[in-house]
Amino acid sequence: MNPQSLPMPPAPRTFWRISPEWRQFWLGEAADWLFVFKTVLAAFIALWLAYRLEMQSPRTAVVTVFIVMQARTGMVVAKGFYRALGTLVGSGVSLLLVAAFAQDRGLFLAGLALWVGFLTAGATLYRNFQSYAFVLAGYTACIVGLPAALDPAHAFDIATTRLSEVMLGIGVASVVSGLVFPLSSRSLLLAAARQRFDSLMSATGRVIGFGIPRTEWGSLHLKAINDIMQLDSYRSFGLFEDQKTRAQNETVQQMSAELIAAASTLNLLNQHLLRVNRSAMNPVRDTLDPLLAIGVRILTAEPPAAPADRLELLAQWQQEITRQIPLISQTMTDQLNAKQRLALDATFLLLQQFLQELMRYGRHFLALQSAEHAALIEQPPSPRRPLAERQFWHKTDWLQPLIAALRTIIVLSIMSWFWVSTAWPKGEMALIIAVAISALFSTVPNPAKAAQQMGLGVALSIALAFGFGFMILPHLYGFLGLAVGLAPFLMLGAYLMTQPKWTGLGAGFGIFFSTLAIPGNQLQLFNYVGLVNNAITLLLAISLLIVAFFTLMPAGNRLSRHRMLHALDKQLLVACQHPLKGLRRSFERDTRELLRQVVGIPGLKAAHNTAALSRALTVQALGRIVIELRKLTQPVASVTLSEPQWLLISPNIKVTPKTRRRMPYWRAPALQGQPAPTQPGLLRDLPEYVAQWISAMAQLYQRPSRHYRLAARQALHQAEQYFPHDPEAADEPHNRQIQIYLYLAQNLMTRLPGQTPPSAPTKAAPADEPYEVPPDAARNSVL
Amino acid sequence: MPREIPFFDALIPMVLLILLVSAVLYFVLARLVEAVDLAQYVWHPALFRFAIFVVLFSSLSLWWYP
Structure with a gap:
């Protein structure tokens, strides 16, 4: 990282004023002797x-x-x-x-x-x-x-x-x-924030360029999680330090929250673009490339522009995209088949959402870096998150x-x-x-x-x-x-x-x-x-x-390892069942925290680690999709949630997770009949199909098994089948979004639990990826 | 003036109370200093704040124990 390019506030008013080169020395060896x-x-x-x-x-x-x-x-x-x-x-x-x-x-x-x-x-x-x-x-x-x-x-x-x-x-x-x-720990905070910004930018550049392979995405993701937690620690130390950091406390918290939101959308976007890279989607790729190339150029320019300039460019790109979308959709309607059009629309949807979140994050980031940008936050009213959504609990x-x-x-x-x-x-x-x-x-x-x-x-x-x-x-x-x-x-x-x-x-x-x-x-x-x-x-x-x-139950023992992995899986149930308000934030944050702990368990083999990571990424992406779908089909979702047995939508599954949970598992009745098939026509409405899929997912993650997996797949299939029957409804923007999210979920259905993973995790992660806590945090945690 | 005051039969030295009072005063003053952004003109803000506290505490204690 280049300390010179840090847009430092007026100059730290400590009583030794030093040039950046000396600063590096001060922060390294000299700091130890000090x-x-x-x-x-x-x-x-x-x-x-x-x-x-x-x-x-x-x-x-x-x-x-x-x-x-x-x-x-x-x-x-x-x-x-x-x-x-x-x-x-x-x-x-x-x-x-x-x-x-x-x-x-x-x-x-x-x-x-x-x-x-x-x-x-x-x-x-x-x-x-x-x-x-x-x-x-x-x-x-x-x-x-x-x-x-x-x-x-x-x-x-x-x-x-x-x-x-x-x-x-x-x-x-x-x-x-x-x-x-x-x-002061403020400089640490600023540097960490800057570093996170840079790595998000470069990751974004690579995602919209070619997509990042899943295994590599995992390690990047972990690093991002650690960085964000580190950032939050620095923030909490800064509270005790000087007035400036205290005043910006909320900005930092907001920034982390927005960063997590943007990163989660980026995850979806990455998975989607990897799919678009396949040959069947070539026309889509060709259509997208000119538009995406602008973004790639902005994000991977060498040497990188100052953050403020880069965000400015990205904002222009965002406008450009908004302008181009109707044009592209119109011209391409005839040249693409239905699947390809869906993929194109999905890209646009995710890209727009991602850019929105990125800009919100960027504004907070700039406000943190220098006071003159602070006014930026006010411009478009980005809602203040309530405290509970901003805080990091040690879930x-x-x-x-x-x-x-x-x-x-x-x-x-x-x-x-x-x-x-x-x-x-x-x-x-x-x-x-x-x-x-x-x-x-x-x-x-x-x-x-x-x-x-x-x-x-x-x-x-x-x-x-x-x-x-x-x-x-x-x-x-x-x-x-x-x-x-x-x-x-x-x-x-x-x-x-x-x-x-x-x-x-x-x-x-x-x-x-x-x-x-x-x-x-x-x-x-x-x-x-x-x-x-x-x-x-x-x-x-x-x-x-x-x-x-x-x-006595050494760290990383089998039981706690199993429990932690299970807790990670359970996050999907959270996504399916908890009330929607503030759910997305808490879901993203808790899943990350859990993943960090799972990976930190000592004695976990590299292969296990990779498997856990892949599982967590699936849960994260699926959970996100479930939450979005629940938002889109809200009336049904909220009605069903208010009732104790909210899973009654599907007539064939009478045992709800709730009732099952109260029974010991050996007594819990098996599902009746074949895996949740419903006669077409029994459910009239799209939201109900979606709700059925969500309930199937909840059941699957409650008790992973082949049976439920099939049920979940079938439910998804049914929901997707709804569209061709009704072409007018499909083009309505709201329904289109539902369709897009279902399509994104389809992508993940091969990675559901309850089966041996398609690619057995024998391919060990590269040995040079120590998932370690960064040194500063380590020092704090001892004593 | 008493050097210690009883509190539920435990004798509490006045210095402790003075310390608490001056801590409260210090926080009020520090807020004021922040509000007018006086730190801008100060060479070593932390030392400045520490000095404020020392001045407060010693003047209160010297007044109590002449």
Whole structure:
């Protein structure tokens, strides 16, 4: 990406003004060292303040600094905010627990387990730092609650101490990150938006040129999903950063929504054009080519024009298309057969819709890039989406949070049982650490691996803490000496955190080295035994955790894999059955989110991945078509929806998905008779045929089988057959649209579930396509 | 002036309350600064805002604990 062409707002008013080349350096390597420097600086300030304020364990403040510190100011403040929130809630609950169950350790531990499990489940339902707040509220209850329960008379003091130490760490980290060479996440946001714009443009150019093959489209699609999620994260960090980003919050959300809409239409368009490329459609292709060539020229020009100019050109092209369509249709009527005419009309319909959505997206994009374009949004009133449609929820299958919660509860129970039955003096610490890490890692895609890295970090920190504690610390005098002695170790931790490969190790090292090595406020003797005890405890806790993550429903286990894929399929039921209002947005968004999670499941083979991807693309395209058809045939659709048994349209299928769902599957009656054939003439109206097809699709996706697949195909066939009988009705624009969407659906009927896919997914995806979370997101998700 | 005030039998230091009050004041002031776009003339906006907060907090605390 060329940073010079970024239409930057007046110039970032940071106090170092640098040329773009330097900027690149600053954002790369220098940013890492800056991060190291800032982290260590913040750690020392926090440590000094904690000593000065005579806090009980100054190390908590340093640990907090290590946890909260991130590359960008907005991220630090966001994480700090949610950490403060979580700590506050957790401390409150721990006090409640102590007040209620101080006498009975069994009840107390049970209550703690429930609370932690509940919040771990909650954490998997959210994204980014919101999820972190949940986790934190859970395990802070542990950190504060356990010592408090052991010493109920001082419970309140323990809670306030913990709270003030954490707050001190957060405050110092935020201030240092905001004041010392601040790096704003706004530039990241702008760059990400720009990159997405460019790739959408080039993808569009290729689609209308030749079409993008399905496999390649899959990987492009995934990348787009990740980019959009990334964009949304940057937006949420920016909220904590500066006023400008806050003011544009809505613009970014709108932009993402419009982008998704445009991308989904592009998907349909791509599939359609691939079909048009076949030889039977040659006349159509010939007719379209001159018109499409204009667009290709605009979109693939080298070097690319500025976004504003490109959008201007595209707008002209859009007008041109609108002007040409009637002319082309008129001249071509006689030369094309019915199928070809349908294909031509379908292209026009999709193209026009796509361009409309693209222009809407473009306007928001420009408004984001510079304030002078902001007025553009107002020009044609593009409706503001309600909040619910703009937000990204972390949509997932309900089983996943449950698994996470159960695992944490089991870890907590094992640890407590061990503690209670052996009266291990360090049991409390082991319990705290096990629960904290188990909760933390339940939200990362591959917890076992993360825990392993953490374990390495713990081992390293133990070794170095020994070295520091007994070889270096005795020679140090005063705070300055301590700082000088600590600096290399803290720098090592911070540096490891900047390397995406070692993030977990770095975080583990930073946290546990600080815990083990930093002396408390009261003078402590150099305590070999204590350190060895702590080290053993840490190692035991972390090994138990690693074992738990590998054995108790490990990530990517069969059940959750199956459930996730099923959840993806179920999205089609959502498209068929949910109320139409705002359905398209939520459908597109949730399907994308689910797909991202499915692909992120560790241990999924490349072939499975490709299969899942192809399945998701089918669901997305079909769902979109179903929604459009439901909109077009709304009166019928809404009537049938308001009734409980909305599938009664088809007289032969009496079992509705709803009634079936209530029965165990082995008792659910099979369908009567042959696959949903209806006598022609029984259904008089086109919408009813369409509704019949939709209901057949819903049934198919509810219980994929050959039987339902045939039924769905037949229903579609019947709906399509409706048209030739009635040529006048077919030319009416409304009906024509229905016909076009049915035609598009026809294209996808070979990819329905319940059959072995036509091309078995043996052709593995190219090995060089790691579906990884981008590094920045990875850094945020750890701890 | 009291250094701590009881709140449900828990003694809360006044500094904490002062901190909260100055935080509220700070947010109001920061909004004002944003509204008039004062940041345009400021070399380091974050430092500027931090300084506002420090001034608010210290003057309130010095007034309470002379």
